[in-house]
Amino acid sequence: MTVAGAEPTQDAAIRRNSGVSLWRQISDRIRRLETDGQLDPDGRLPPEFRLAEQFGVNRHTVRSAISHLVQEGVLRTEQGRGTFFRSRPRLAYPIGRRTRFSAGLEGQASTLQMVLVESATIRADERVAVGLNIEVAATVIWLRTIGLADGEPVSTAESWFPADRLPGIADAFRRTGSVTAALSLLGIDDYTRRATTLTATHASDDDLARLKLAPGAIVLVAVGVNVDPDGRPIQYSETRFSADRIELTIESA
């Protein structure tokens, strides 16, 4: 018999036929174990049969929950040894006057890569026009890129470049895989970041797909303008980082 009072938010039990599948409920509970710190120092999960009896379900149901978390990159299994949390220390992405993807993350991952997913020539909406200091509806080149560290997506960005000044930016990027190199090809050897605004939000469906995130994940959104040495805007961009994998560091120099 329970005679407890206003009890502390006790973990709700697994609920059957609630419209939420058991594997999903268990998966959510396991994911929370990591942050709750009720874990061995080696990040090892209890064996499947034990989790199964703990949650009162079949071992296969636990396996289903685990395999989804493996898919998401939260867990890693080793046959014969156990299941472990992937300890993925966040990459530190410096934001400052010289914000560059590869240079910023250098040394923190063995391979860094920027891929162009999509590009188009479009007309500037007001936001972009203000950022680039051009007329609304002026022609701009739009790129969508994804940044990969060790082959895993960590950021996705949209960039807008003034078309009159940098008509070949998409091709140059495609050839070089880098904004810095592409701009260099087009005669701009240096550029600096003028302003950056940071926000955080829940991942959109697009984010989930592009960054391979789990529903409910958080993304950091950095909106900024790069300018050439003369101070003329050459790139307006919105970059969305997986908050699980990246932390932003502000260089206040």
Added chain:
Amino acid sequence: MTVAGAEPTQDAAIRRNSGVSLWRQISDRIRRLETDGQLDPDGRLPPEFRLAEQFGVNRHTVRSAISHLVQEGVLRTEQGRGTFFRSRPRLAYPIGRRTRFSAGLEGQASTLQMVLVESATIRADERVAVGLNIEVAATVIWLRTIGLADGEPVSTAESWFPADRLPGIADAFRRTGSVTAALSLLGIDDYTRRATTLTATHASDDDLARLKLAPGAIVLVAVGVNVDPDGRPIQYSETRFSADRIELTIESA
């Protein structure tokens, strides 16, 4: 192509194979319509076929979501007319010096009822001992009751009575269906509420079952002590109200 910026928290689309069944996602969305105020003044839902195409699912799936909400008492369907939100104005439960279930709700529901679910003779823990001003581990009589208005559960309470003074309280309650009447049987013709503390919390699993609530519902928790005319505590109680169905009014007289 989307060129929108940091978009306002857009309603996530219905997600398939997410571990959350479609009917559950739709059911949650419909439930939110009421509070979001995007509803006809008559509280009528769009027809099923329209909801189905809106959510991109089969009509039967919408029907499943709706039937769950009907089960919960959120919706009401009328064949040939439509589906409507049940407007259930909250009952006003007065809390003050003379807090009594039936008298307090009189006139707000056609039938009022208090049923004893469970009782036991146990030892007072510290909380109860302090409330009743007795020794820790002294014998007390514990009752769990449920309050029904129009046959629907609106509150569930645990009460503790000092066993030495009121040994027959459980039987008396069982016979009369009222604390007031039970106490009267045992020679206590009047009592008053000395103190009440109010909190709110998410419904526990017990609450969900006993009050027939939907997961995530809120309960109001009132903890109080009743004393006899001489000021001696005779009842310590914790009452949990469904916040959907009850509002508490404080009499400050």
Added chain:
DNA sequence: CCCACTTGTATAGTGATATAGACAACTATA
């Protein structure tokens, strides 16, 4: 090497979830 412990795979059965189409039953209104 053997043994205990772990994850991985296979097979089979049951109930919940979702789709599809057709038609019945009821309501309001022209």
Added chain:
DNA sequence: TATAGTTGTCTATATCACTATACAAGTGGG
């Protein structure tokens, strides 16, 4: 009294979610 618009019921099919049982395969330690 038709008719359009609505909810209710029925049948059929497919897939997902969960259980049950058994055994294979890898790991680590006595």
